[in-house]
Amino acid sequence: AQRVTQPEKLLSVFKGAPVELKCNYSYSGSPELFWYVQYSRQRLQLLLRHISRESIKGFTADLNKGETSFHLKKPFAQEEDSAMYYCALISNFGNEKLTFGTGTRLTIIP
Amino acid sequence: DVKVTQSSRYLVKRTGEKVFLECVQDMDHENMFWYRQDPGLGLRLIYFSYDVKMKEKGDIPEGYSVSREKKERFSLILESASTNQTSMYLCASSKMGQGNTEAFFGQGTRLTVV
Numbered sequence: 001a002q003r004v005t006q007p008e009k010l011l012s013v014f015k016g017a018p019v020e021l022k023c024n025y026s027y028s029g030s031p032e033l034f035w036y037v038q039y040s041r042q043r044l045q046l047l048l049r050h051i052s053r054e055s056i057k058g059f060t061a062d063l064n065k066g067e068t069s070f071h072l073k074k075p076f077a078q079e080e081d082s083a084m085y086y087c088a089l090i091s092n093f094g095n096e097k098l099t100f101g102t103g104t105r106l107t108i109i110p
Numbered sequence: 111d112v113k114v115t116q117s118s119r120y121l122v123k124r125t126g127e128k129v130f131l132e133c134v135q136d137m138d139h140e141n142m143f144w145y146r147q148d149p150g151l152g153l154r155l156i157y158f159s160y161d162v163k164m165k166e167k168g169d170i171p172e173g174y175s176v177s178r179e180k181k182e183r184f185s186l187i188l189e190s191a192s193t194n195q196t197s198m199y200l201c202a203s204s205k206m207g208q209g210n211t212e213a214f215f216g217q218g219t220r221l222t223v224v
Binding site for chain 2 (some may be wrong): 099
């Protein structure tokens with residue numbers, strides 16, 4: 001079974017400080033991993049995917065297969081980063097079931 | 111440029127009623143999903159479909175069923191609504207065959223069962 005764990009339900013960070021949102025997964029194969037974000041009163045949307053190795057809005061995430069982690073990082077938090085963040089996984093074998101974690105609400109303190 | 115549309119933003123239903131939540135996507139996606147979103151529990155997958163008339167149970171299918179008669183439409187059915195099904199329901203769709211593909215979400219339906 002595939003599972004995504006986000007240990008922090010709430011995270012508060014001062015503006016300008018570094019941000020790290022933790023994500024761990026369990027899956028027997030090689031999954032595809034994502035971070036999705038939901039800003040206030042907006043739809044859930046893709047932030048970034050591990051396969052692209054991209055930086056979006058200053059955020060990056062590195063897949064660590066040894067630790068089965070995919071933590072989201074940003075060196076300098078901005079007020080507009082306040083949102084709900086979800087880590088997600090798609091199996092790459094058989095069906096394309098998309099599984100989400102419990103989410104972390106990030107609040108940036110001005 | 112709305113791509114995934116859920117038929118209602120808010121619904122209030124009585125216990126025992128049969129409830130239909132509709133979702134339509136205009137991107138010709140094969141995969142469609144229904145989740146419920148609850149504080150502290152994140153998004154939990156109820157059902158998903160990878161083709162017309164095809165469906166698979168997610169993590170919490172009990173009390174729900176789905177219908178996919180056309181590629182663009184995926185319906186979630188609560189056979190007999192109960193108060194513990196009060197929640198925000200999210201529909202999503204994605205392109206099949208590309209494991210790294212983006213899922214697009216609807217605006218959500220907040221269902222209250224009284």
